[in-house]
Amino acid sequence: MNKKQKRVLIRIIISAVLVVAFALLPLKGYVRFAAFMIPYIVIGYDILKKAFKGIINRQVFDENFLMAVATVGAIALGEYTEGVAVMLFYQIGELFQSYAVGKSRRNISNLMDIRPDYANLETDGEIESVDPDEVEIGSIIVVKPGEKIPIDGEVVEGSGMLDTSALTGESLPREVASGDEVISGCINLDSVLRIKTTKEFGESTVSKILDMVENASSKKSKSENFISVFAKYYTPIVCYSALALAVVPPVVRLVIGMQPLWGTWVYRALTFLVISCPCALVISIPLTFFAGIGGASSRGILIKGSNYLETLSKVKNVIFDKTGTLTEGRFEVAEIKPVEVSEEKLLELVAYAESFSSHPIGKCVIEAYGKEVDKTRITDVKEIGGHGVSAKIDEYEVSCGNSKLMHTLEIKEELREAEGTVIYVAIDGKYAGYILISDVIKKDSKKALDNLKKLGITKTYMLTGDAKKVADKVANELGIYEVHSELLPENKVDIAERIISSQGANEKTAFVGDGINDAPVLSRADIGIAMGAMGSDAAIEAADVVLMDDNPKKIAEAIKISRKCLRIVYENIGFAIGVKLICLVLGAVGIANMWLAIFADVGVMVIAVLNAVRALIIRGE
Amino acid sequence: MKKSYKIDVDCANCANKMEEAAKNTAGVKDAVVNFMTLKMNVEFEEGAEVKAVMQEVLKNCKKV
Numbered sequence: 001m002n003k004k005q006k007r008v009l010i011r012i013i014i015s016a017v018l019v020v021a022f023a024l025l026p027l028k029g030y031v032r033f034a035a036f037m038i039p040y041i042v043i044g045y046d047i048l049k050k051a052f053k054g055i056i057n058r059q060v061f062d063e064n065f066l067m068a069v070a071t072v073g074a075i076a077l078g079e080y081t082e083g084v085a086v087m088l089f090y091q092i093g094e095l096f097q098s099y100a101v102g103k104s105r106r107n108i109s110n111l112m113d114i115r116p117d118y119a120n121l122e123t124d125g126e127i128e129s130v131d132p133d134e135v136e137i138g139s140i141i142v143v144k145p146g147e148k149i150p151i152d153g154e155v156v157e158g159s160g161m162l163d164t165s166a167l168t169g170e171s172l173p174r175e176v177a178s179g180d181e182v183i184s185g186c187i188n189l190d191s192v193l194r195i196k197t198t199k200e201f202g203e204s205t206v207s208k209i210l211d212m213v214e215n216a217s218s219k220k221s222k223s224e225n226f227i228s229v230f231a232k233y234y235t236p237i238v239c240y241s242a243l244a245l246a247v248v249p250p251v252v253r254l255v256i257g258m259q260p261l262w263g264t265w266v267y268r269a270l271t272f273l274v275i276s277c278p279c280a281l282v283i284s285i286p287l288t289f290f291a292g293i294g295g296a297s298s299r300g301i302l303i304k305g306s307n308y309l310e311t312l313s314k315v316k317n318v319i320f321d322k323t324g325t326l327t328e329g330r331f332e333v334a335e336i337k338p339v340e341v342s343e344e345k346l347l348e349l350v351a352y353a354e355s356f357s358s359h360p361i362g363k364c365v366i367e368a369y370g371k372e373v374d375k376t377r378i379t380d381v382k383e384i385g386g387h388g389v390s391a392k393i394d395e396y397e398v399s400c401g402n403s404k405l406m407h408t409l410e411i412k413e414e415l416r417e418a419e420g421t422v423i424y425v426a427i428d429g430k431y432a433g434y435i436l437i438s439d440v441i442k443k444d445s446k447k448a449l450d451n452l453k454k455l456g457i458t459k460t461y462m463l464t465g466d467a468k469k470v471a472d473k474v475a476n477e478l479g480i481y482e483v484h485s486e487l488l489p490e491n492k493v494d495i496a497e498r499i500i501s502s503q504g505a506n507e508k509t510a511f512v513g514d515g516i517n518d519a520p521v522l523s524r525a526d527i528g529i530a531m532g533a534m535g536s537d538a539a540i541e542a543a544d545v546v547l548m549d550d551n552p553k554k555i556a557e558a559i560k561i562s563r564k565c566l567r568i569v570y571e572n573i574g575f576a577i578g579v580k581l582i583c584l585v586l587g588a589v590g591i592a593n594m595w596l597a598i599f600a601d602v603g604v605m606v607i608a609v610l611n612a613v614r615a616l617i618i619r620g621e
Numbered sequence: 622m623k624k625s626y627k628i629d630v631d632c633a634n635c636a637n638k639m640e641e642a643a644k645n646t647a648g649v650k651d652a653v654v655n656f657m658t659l660k661m662n663v664e665f666e667e668g669a670e671v672k673a674v675m676q677e678v679l680k681n682c683k684k685v
Contacts, residue, residue: 062638105657215655215662228637282637290657 001099008095012088015039019084036080044071044087062235063090063277070273074594077267082594086274093602097283100609104287104616108294114166114185114206116150122194132201141195143188152183152204153195160191167209168549169300185209208540209548212304213297219305223569227285231278238276238584245269245588264590271587274597280576280605284612285569291615292565299618300548301558308544311527312562316507317499318457318555319521321492322464322474324514325531326448326552327439331361331421333368334470335436339413346433350425353391353398356381361421361437362389388423400425438470441477444553449478451556455563461499463492463521489518496521512555529555557618565615572608579604624671626661630654642681648674 001009018039027035044067051068067090074083119132120142127142132150135141140156143149149162159177164170167185176182182195184206201207246269250260289306296303303309320326338346351369354362355378366373380392387408388401399405403415406424413431415424421437449460462480464471464487471485484495500509511518511525519542522528530543531550540546547554583600586592592600630636636656643652643663651664663678665671 062635101657105659231637286656 002102005095005098005102008091011042012091012095015043015084015088018042019081019088023081032080033075036075036084040071040075040080040084040087043084043091044068047087047090063279066235066239066273066277070270073266073270073273077263077270079267079594086594086598089598089602090277093279093605096602096606097279097609100613101283101287104291104294104613107616108290108297114148115210116148116184116206119150119201120144120147132204135197135201137197137200139197141197143193143195145188145190145192147188148206149182149184149186149188149193149195150204150206151195151197151201152181152199153197155180155182155193156196157194158192160193161189163187163189164549167205167300169298169554170549170551209297209302212302212540212546213293215305219307221289221306221310223310223566223573224285224289224306227281227573231282234278235276238273242269242272242276245272267594268587268590271592271594271597272584274594275580275583275587275592275600277601279601280608281573283605284572284576284608287609288565288568288572288612288615291613292561292568295616295618296558296561299554299557299561301554301561302546302548303558303562304544304546308527309562309565311508312510312545312559313566314506314508315510315527315559316457317459317461317503317509318452319461319463319496319499319509319511319525320480320552321511321513321518321521322462322466322471323439324550325512326445326462326478327441327474330440331364331437332440333365333435334438334473336433337436338433339431341427341432346425347435349393349396349398349427349432350400350423350435352378352393353381353389353400356391357383357389361423364437365423365435397428398425399427399429406431436470438466439474441474442550442552444551445478448552448555449480451553452559453479455556455559457556457559461495463487463495465489489520492518492521493524496524500524500526510555512552514550529558561615561618568611568615572611575611576604576608623662623664626663626675628654628659628661630656630659643678646674646678646681649678652678 016039019036022032022035022039025035047064047067050064051062054062054065067087071083071087074080074086116132118129119135120127121130121135122140122142135151141151141153145160155176155178157178159175161173162176162182164174164186166187167183173189174186176193181198182193184201184204246266250262250265254260286306289309292309293303293306296309303312323329333347336343336347341349347365347369348371351366352373354365355373355375357363378391378393382390384390384401384405387405388399390397390399392398399409400423402422403424406415406426409426409429411424411426411431415422415434423435423437425432425434452460458481460479460481462471462475462478462483464483464485466485468485471483474480475483484491487495496509496511503509508526510527510529511521512529512531513522514531522530522542527545528543529545529547530540531547531552531554545558547558579600583592583596587597628639630639636654639661640652640654643649643654643661648666648670649663650666653662654660655662663675665674
């Protein structure tokens with residue numbers, strides 16, 4: 001609790017004690033009035049002052065005004081205890097609310113506690129602790145174990161493990177060594193790293209993320225706008241209804257010759273005013289969105305605004321880019337197409353020929369071959385730069401490499417064009433087939449799609465520039481609903497456009513890409529999700545939702561969080577308006593008294609706020 | 622031009638009202654009050670005198 005809240009708490013305690021004491025004492029007449037004025041002033045002076053200021057500034061209708069009128073009215077009717085109690089409970093409610101909001105504010109800033117306070121700048125062998133803002137590009141900074149990396153850069157000396165959990169929600173540490181790029185916000189776990197900065201602090205990942213998260217709740221969702229508009233009309237309507245309730249029935253009764261019962265009707269009108277206070281709604285909705293966005297960011301899911309959280313919850317179609325999103329962008333043998341030799345023989349010969357090569361493509365062929373290479377069988381290995389390799393294996397003269405190599409061997413066969421990498425093979429100068437190397441599916445991709453299905457999202461699409469065969473294979477394995485392969489980048493937008501135009505009225509389409517060359521689709525989709533954004537500025541700019549690591553499972557998680565958040569928002573809207581309407585009706589016909597009114601106001605608000613804070617709790621897998 | 626200010630608001634409804642008030646101030650193109658982070662982002666009209674406009678915004682907000 002801060003100072004302001006403590007003061008309110010003390011006032012609450014003092015006036016509560018006084019009210020109970022005076023209520024028990026057998027006080028009469030003016031003495032009783034005077035006695036109750038003490039706790040009333042103690043607890044309510046600021047509300048009365050604000051209400052008075054509101055009237056002067058012609059901003060009449062707000063909670064302060066409602067409370068002031070209701071309590072002054074109750075006291076005028078001689079209901080001293082109730083008048084003070086309403087004010088008392090109103091203040092308790094306000095205190096609770098400001099405590100809850102402050103608490104979640106702190107919770108969320110703790111979750112996002114990635115702002116580095118200093119950088120250890122190295123100049124001429126001396127290390128000096130400076131403000132990260134002052135470090136220029138190309139400077140050398142030193143990060144000791146346990147410290148945060150303050151600025152994006154490249155490791156020039158040292159190696160060790162980094163804790164990226166604050167950024168990605170991923171608990172597994174990441175290994176870095178000299179020459180690797182590192183991003184700010186990671187914690188250096190075990191050894192001293194010397195880093196050459198590649199960006200300014202303001203352009204570094206950590207600054208961008210903080211900026212995004214802090215501004216996220218400024219982009220208001222439809223439900224938030226609904227509430228502001230609602231509150232604008234609601235309070236005046238309630239005030240006039242209360243006035244009508246106080247005046248009309250007694251006048252009507254007078255006219256038809258009955259007792260007017262002014263006191264009863266004024267009391268009912270005052271009860272009406274207390275019930276009507278809109279604070280539960282007005283506070284709980286932005287609080288829910290704020291908590292949801294904060295909770296998501298602790299899982300490495302950055303959502304750029306409440307409006308996007310709302311859109312995300314309505315997603316029915318998900319379009320995936322293939323490479324880098326569902327697949328690793330790492331290579332593996334996908335297809336072996338021999339001509340006049342067996343598949344095994346072709347693979348064996350290529351593996352042997354490539355066995356001296358350090359090229360990653362060669363390595364994955366050897367991996368696919370999987371057996372020990374007997375190097376005594378190989379003679380006469382020649383690496384032909386930019387073309388491939390040739391070698392004599394047993395009695396065969398094997399050449400393998402790209403199409404240029406085949407041309408130099410004057411091979412006339414039509415070579416297969418493919419998006420993946422192809423190793424063409426010639427044996428004794430004759431074309432012998434090819435080996436197609438393509439991307440590996442990420443280990444979490446299958447689970448990611450299963451999770452989406454569990455959420456009822458069955459329309460999943462995959463767009464890729466790769467060959468149909470490769471794409472179909474991936475899609476089959478993952479259970480993708482529809483595949484579009486062999487696309488040029490501009491086709492991707494067309495197809496996204498088609499999918500978006502075919503969706504239902506309240507359905508939304510998400511596009512998931514790695515942000516490298518799909519910016520147009522990212523911005524065309526209802527909601528663009530960029531993956532593996534660590535260090536990629538383009539993705540952070542173009543997307544509405546950024547997944548800090550490249551795990552596709554986070555997509556389903558993000559949608560789950562958004563749905564939970566929206567569910568809480570609707571629960572709160574329904575619950576608060578529902579309870580208030582019921583109590584308003586009960587108050588108007590005289591069933592509800594002021595004590596029930598206090599519950600309808602403060603109780604509903606407390607429950608709504610507690611419900612809103614639930615959005616902060618995100619259960620992992 | 623955009624600027625961000627730290628503010629102190631008690632309730633979400635007041636924040637909405639302050640936003641209205643700030644938006645209606647001459648020289649302010651757009652204003653957003655973020656209740657949760659206690660920040661006010663103000664976008665000024667081209668060529669507006671930032672200091673003078675902010676004083677006016679402050680005056681209007683006080684009324685709320």
